Amino acid sequence: MINLFKLILNGELYAPEYLGKSDILMAGEKIALVNNDIGKITGIPEIEEVDATDYFVVPGFIDQHVHIAGGGGEGGPVTRTPEITVSRLTTAGITTVVGLLGADGITRSVAELLAKARALEQEGLSAYIFTGAYEIPTRTLTGSVRSDLVLIDKVLGVGEIAISDHRSSQPTLEMLVKVAAEARIGGLLGKKPGIVHAHIGEGKRGLALLFDLALKTDIPVQQIIPTHVNRIKRLLSDTVELVKLGAFADLTAGIYPENTSPDAVEVCDALAFLMKKGVDIASLTISSDGNGSLPAFDDRGNLTSIRVGSVKVLWEDVRKTVLNETLPLEKALSLITRNPALILGLLPVKGTIAPGSDADIVMLDRDLNIQKVFARGRLMVDRGFPVVRGYFEN
Template sequence: MFTLIKNANVYAPTAIGIKDILVAAGKIVKIENHISADALPDIDVIDMQEKTLIPGFIDGHVHLIGGGGEGGFHTRTPEALLSDLTLAGITTVVGLLGTDGATRHSESLFAKVKALTTEGISSYMFTGGYKIPTNTITDSIQNDIIFIDPVIGLKTALSDHRSSQPTVDELARMASEARIAGLVSGKCGRIVVHMGNSPKGFDPLFELIEKSDIPISQFIPTHVNRTKHLAEQGMEWLKKGGYIDLTSGVDPDLGARGSIKTSSFFKQCKINGLDTSKVCISSDGNGSIPVFDENRALVGIEVAGFGSLLDQFKAMIHIENLSITEALAPLTLSPANMLGLASTKGSIAVGKDADFLILNEDLSIEHTFAKGICHVKAGIAQIKGTFEK
């Protein structure tokens, strides 16, 4: 019934020192310097011995039912498994569709979101995809967001040879519909915009906010670090007050030619005095990593993993010399705010969901707790998905 975490060095993400944390019914109910277990029945006491405790990661861009397919049916990537997420420290996940909106469907994504929720982590989704008019579960973008609980916003694609080449007017109408739905339902109602390699980059988005009354905060441009041109435009977008989402697995050291490492980009934003509270990091996990030649013909394909989130967290600390608090924000509190989940997610506080990670001295993950349940213990998955071995 109760779990008492004792002597944890807590980053909430702000450092608050050595604390005891009492968890009940999946929530954090008390944080104090000392909490006695004597008067509490059925209590599990875990002494952290001053190990670091941080909020669980919020991954706002995951291909939960797989992605890919650019090279034929055999190149469709597989579904994400529960332990793939929890071993990477992900306690809240948001699924979406990618290039393939024909053999992948929002209805199937909804089913996967519900399955992961049943298996113990918090799961949400964006409706839509690359195709325009966009595919929805109900008869409209608005009704998907308003009436389907896990649906928090919309997905589309820009500046990519695989997109539906939407006009600025089409983008404005979709964004408006998602925005109204968000206002009515109390959800974020934002539109995730896949940004491709085209030289157009952010140009359609800059034109849209210039010509329409839709606020810049309505959009979540993602993969912003995939090229230097996008990165430069992304910083301009930040200056104007917009959100941006970086992809942790996009790394020039791992073969992503012309890209900017996430940790380096984030540090540069801080150096430039930009509002890094609107910079988020996601994995693009289980999505495909297609390689195209100069004629845009597919010449190779791989699957994105989830461990890059922790890798970039470490890089921000060990290489870019940022504090744990600074490095945590784009993985926890910032995405919670961007996705409209901050009332329950993104920080260690009384009343919030008991989603947290216990880190070893080298910042590797020792334990993962989601909604107060230990999913990973001593680096080993204790709870697995229904069909995991």
């Protein structure tokens, strides 16, 4: 039996701003009360108490770029990655996930993606999707990006649209603007953010299309959010200028020079560089690109190897930024809680710990290891191990 009421006592609360020692009352799936001395509550039957002494209590993580229904395929059908399991997400501290398609919009479909999002939600998480895939014209469920946004509750935007990549459809500015316009009006009509989540590869054009969109069209620059901008140094340099125009940008965890490219910039170093250049942390997010394929190509574009991305790199990289003092904990947490919640239109329900928000909570030990995870009030992870597994998990 799942107790309706849970009381987290004496935790050091980051909401993600630092609030000091606090108690948190969960009522069903919601946060009912946050106070520095709730103490013993009388008159509530079967309240479950959780001692958070010596723990940091933080919002559940939001990963806005996960191939939940599988990805890959660049090496043929055998290299299609499998669907992700709920415990892989929760043990990484992820309580809210946004699924998307990638290079393979042929054997993968938006319908399949939507079904997987609904499955994860039934298993205890909060899940959303981006309609579309790499190519333009892109894949949809109802016939257009606009109608997907208006008619399908789980659709928050379109992506990942590939730019500056040999696997992209080599879009022109006109093609990209049409997608962004569809996303914008669909977002307005459906009361959604309607963002375009743009995959940026290592191609020669870099962020040129996004600068053209910002400077030559009426589409707000915040409409298109580039991801993977730390994959090579010149992209990161261009990101500084794009953010100064008002854009947001998404860094990808798990990118390291030793396993990606000698010119890659890992999240910790990327953040240090961007802050040194005057970029406001509020303009940045981090995602994992988890469960997608990580292909490597030679100079002629031939596939040389392929791996499956992990969602665990999300917290691993954020944790590293805190341990090496690149960012304090509350600033680092905002990159995977409040910032993406704001961009995705999910704040204040997601991305924070406050009365009325969803009861998505991660408890960290003093070494910043994940110990407990609550998703919508339900304990999913205890002592670092999953206590809730998916339908077909052993």
